[in-house]
Amino acid sequence: MTAVEIAAAVRSGQRSARSVVDEHLDVIAGGDADIHAFNLVAADQARARADEIDGAVAAGSDPGPLAGVPVALKDNLCTRGLATTCSSRILEDWAPPYDASVVEQLHNAGAVVVGKTNMDEFAMGSSTENSAFGPTCNPCDTSRVPGGSSGGSAAAVAAGFAPVALGSDTGGSIRQPAALCGVVGVKPTYGLVSRYGLVAFASSLDQIGPFTTTVADAAAVLDVISGPDARDSTSISEPQPPVSHTLADGIDGLRVGVLTELSGNGIAPDVAAQLQAAVRALESAGASVAEASAPAAVYGLSAYYLIAPAEASSNLARYDGVRYGLRVDGPSTPDMNTATRSAGFGDEVKRRIMIGTYALSAGYYDAYYGKAQKVRTLIINDFASVWERFDLLVSPTSPTTAFPLGERTADPMAMYMSDVCTVPVNLTGQAAMSVPYGVGDDGLPVGVQIMAPALGEPVMFRAAAVLEASL
């Protein structure tokens, strides 16, 4: 059952939230040993919450638009009293004293949190192999990666452990795993969803979004979690129209561009073939399609791998062994800080902190960080020109289908290249989503990325619905 179907059945009293939750907990208990989507399954808490919702329905009140819907949360979303580890040793025993805004919003909409999902440590990675607690496997083929960094959330939805999961997307960490696992994944416009309670990686790029099996479910979840939040000073202060109501409006007359910089060089032929099939489907639905070019997009990866680590090196300075998380003792506080961070962070996190520290350090700031910020401007300007002629852009979400576990762990540059199609949109702050569109030569899912201007979610979702219906 989809999230929309579950909520309708629970709200009307046709099904109990408890039976829905029990059923999903059984699937998790039977399957997660092979997948490792979850760091923590909160079975007792989920059952208690489901009973509350059933009580509300029995008493004649409406628990909300996601009544009884099981939700899995990426383990960098704060849950009060429930461990939030970021898949890092440094936060292994941390239980936050507050809920993230999105967790409150889901709760108020009647959703039921079933657990916390595995991820690349602090969201740094593209395969979920950088987890301190071991990798997650792709449910479509357990010898392959699920993508990352939100690989646990993508795998949880693909495996049927939960119809909805939340992830975070800093450079593609929702869209790329969604593509590799064959589910829908949305990176909303920067500022549309509150980041309060999302453990920060790169604050000017991070955005929370949903994983679901259908476009309508993703719209329903986005409508619940979007909106202004006084606790996030970067959240967009005007409420936006819901996306669910316009899903069926079609795309007749829309101008769609195939972004050449992200659709040619380095894209596997079987992935490119699926993109062409998607383009034909959009044309059949009445859209006009042409090639589009944002030349500076090719520099997205370079700008991203300076800006994101720079912001991360600053954000992760808070893990010092003083207020929460791991402490490894030392004779002085600086010694304790160093011992804690050296023991608590994994290799990829150390690498990114060092890149960022270097890019921000005296003598190198202008050459690296300052230059990357100007490249970001160049990319924003190029996209602004493209939006004068196009309503939407499409490209592959990932250059390849899911790659084998272990293939890229020893070669950080090869891993970073996995993000080439997804990072430009984080730099520009625009909306983007991945929609599953058939399979590659290996039988594994291919995702098509749809990109829209800032706050273009309604149009983006209409195109996603068209693609979904054309399969």
Add this chain to the structure above:
Amino acid sequence: MGQQRITRAECAHVAALARLELTDEELDRFTGQLDELLDHVAEVEALDLEALPPTMHALPIANLLRPDTPGEVLDRDEVLAQAPFAEDGQFRVPPVLGEAP
């Protein structure tokens, strides 16, 4: 690959700035990996960026102000319960300067 962009000694210096202690093996490995990344991002050196302003945030964002009145705050005991070492309602750390008392 062009000339070396970051040396082992620079790498060690950066690690110290970031309060990370690396083994010899880690230092060797990270120096090579950071050098490879810096070599890749050097592609932007060819761009003429002089006239462009830097972007800190993708969307125009103004300061958000609220009335300066006390609101909800976190419970002190709940917060301190998560500290590795707390005493008398405070975080406790080893000596920051000089000898232990």
